[in-house]
Amino acid sequence: MAEALRPNRGIAIYAAFLGVLYLITGLIEFLSGLTPHLGELSPWWMPRDIFGGLSAIVIGLLYIASSTSWRRYESMGYLLVATLLSALFAVLYLLIAGANGLDSLIVGEEWSWMEDISRPEIWLLLPSLPPLILSWRMAMRLKPEAATSEA
Amino acid sequence: MSVREVLGEEPEVAMAEERYRVIGEILSKVFRGARPLTPSDLLDKAFLNRGLGIPIFLALWWALFRFTFDVSAPLSDLIDIIFSRLGEFASSLIGNEWWSAFVSDAICGGLGGVLVFIPPIFFLFLGLALLEDSGYLARAAFVVDKILRPFGLQGRSFIPLLLGFGCNIPGIMATRTIPSERDRILTICVNPLITCSARLPVYVLIAGAVLGAYAPMAVFTMYLLSIVLALLMALIFKALIPYFRRGRRAPFILELPDYARPTLRSALTHMYERGILFLKKAGTIIFLGIIVVWLLSSHPWGAPLDQSYIATLGRWLEPIFRPLGFDWRGAVALFFGFIAKEIVVGTFAVFFGLGEEAEIEEVQRSIVELGVFTPLTGFAFMAFTLLYIPCLATIGIIYRETNSVKWTLFTVIYGLILAYLIALLIVVIGGLMGLG
Structure with missing residues (x-):
């Protein structure tokens, strides 16, 4: 079963691609938050968020770890956690966008919904969905009597 | 033997x-x-990874932090508005001026002041319950334990400390996840040193007024100072206070449960059970405290603020704060800040006759024009604001969580002494360096 858990080369390449996307997004968010000068240069839809950027970098690193260890079953663990975190942050930013909208209604202040909704992590969930479904199904198939590790 | x-x-x-x-x-x-290989083994490969375990933990903490404070914000604002309107409505019904002010400002303002904390607290406990039920919280404690252990804290201390950056109240309440009473008390004692979000407007006001281009660096220094002093004080308490030294420190033994899919029903039940305690217990202390402060700041009845009992207290406190370079206005602002840090900016605005809704730039201009602070005393004021007790509500929650007057007083008093010493050090060393 541990054999079956190893992702194929295609999945590994796709995970690397997602990893690079998250790393670029995270680095821009982090550096824009850190240096105001760079923040002015970055596109309007890219938030200046130091910790949010670091979180995206962590997701990127998990995808990269999944990709580089694709010959081992651990790869599926990294992929599963990376996709779960992708989903968590996308849902979180959607909730925050909704909360900001609700707050603007309550307080009567202006709400820049485009800024909230255009957060890259929300849109990066879409390409993360296929590996999320795949790794989730694989993990759910694991049962103590059905799979073994060589460790 | x-x-x-x-x-x-x-x-x-x-x-x-x-x-x-x-x-x-x-x-x-x-x-x-x-x-046999299980889904938990698969997940642990990432969550307990030597290199990625801590970054994953920090990312999840950040998510919890945003969920607690950002997603709950509309509910807090709604409560604030409801009680503000309720106060206005009640005051319009009551003819007597004193009773009208008492009902609108003290009762409704006091209740609103307590209830605005409810949404972030409930959201925090919902988030924590989801993490706990999923089996991750045990892993999180395991991952950060090695970093905190040299400072006398343990893995489970990390979440309460980090939540303190948003608000010390949920931070202190989150110490309930620490099973060791000794570690829990130590975490509670140093939690108020973590700079909560309510202190940020004070830093922005003072740094922007007197520190010019150095303002962002000064604000960042406050956050750095906050972390360094919290860990340092934990280390000092562990070394000096017999209670924290008693016996050898028990190793952190933890049986990691299997991961499980949390259910909303169970998470909501946990959230309700833990969150409702805040209303039942701390609410009474905070509410009474706010009423007492209102009475002090509104009397003698009809007198302007600078002739109220609070102002008298400010003038009485002025000699104590004079070595730090704060006049009676600084002393009163710090006193009001004792109730809640959000009040400090409004207090300065009232002193300068600008009203509580004044723009921050107007208040900053007045601080400079009236020479309330120099760059050095302004920085010292920021450090003082960082280190003394965050608010009345925090005192209430420390008492309720420790169930001890001794630990509550200890936390308040050491915070005041530390704030005074650090502010004095800043003024003295800065003065010797020719800054100011």
């Missing part, structure tokens, strides 16, 4: 090691083949 001396190690460790040795022996006799 104690059990520890006979065993040569902590009894808990010896018991755990022996238990696992026996389990291993039995398994090796009855089980053939490799150990």
